[in-house]
Amino acid sequence: MNQTAIQDLYADEHAHCFGCGRNNPHGLQLKSYWEGEECVCRHTPQNYYSGGVPGFLYGGMIASLLDCHAAATAAAAMARQKGELVGRFVTAALKVDFVKPTPLGVELELRARVSEIKGRKVTVDLQLLAGATLCATANIIMVQLVPTP
């Protein structure tokens, strides 16, 4: 992968997120990349992020992966549209539909498409896949942080 991950373009002061911040040594350090019109992130969660039943990922981590990947997708899409540096987005609203149990022990793929950019707001539609199995879908509204002067 020769591309720079979107999260590695965040300003240093905005790179502390547990999910995706390169400056958070305790965190997951998720990395997202463009693949054509889709933004993609691959991640294999640790087995201790189990749901109630061992062998399956817990719902909170499913939401976490989708949320951080949506933030990166929104930031990259806005930067591309405006020809600006990648900014930082925070979540306004998150909706996840859990389609099938998400297995642990396999690499998961998150695929995201931007459905709307309106002012500082970007809407992102996502899928979480384990191999060919669609495990969850999401619709997430992200809002760009106003840069501090």
Added chain:
Amino acid sequence: MNQTAIQDLYADEHAHCFGCGRNNPHGLQLKSYWEGEECVCRHTPQNYYSGGVPGFLYGGMIASLLDCHAAATAAAAMARQKGELVGRFVTAALKVDFVKPTPLGVELELRARVSEIKGRKVTVDLQLLAGATLCATANIIMVQLVPTP
């Protein structure tokens, strides 16, 4: 607190969740209790669950706390209505609205009410508060696992 936490009534084989399972030594071990018609959980996240900017909780953990507390609320409400033992619920759909940034370093309060019980499905409305500040709201649909024969 003399009540037993709802999560401590889950069957041993369903108590491995990273968010709320007493059998997950790596996890948060959230505990939820009835307070009248509301179900309440209090938790102080570790500082490394930061969002992009230090000092605030990341969106994924906000969703995680709401999700696990909704599962407990649904399980307890169904058990109370049917006069049965507490079962185990999984998430069908989760919607979170992020109202204000959620601070780190303070105890957070999750308050939940059941708005509907229909068949095996329970709908839960939740608030996440930091002191008197409403930081997030959620609407979560939980579905009861069918017991294995």
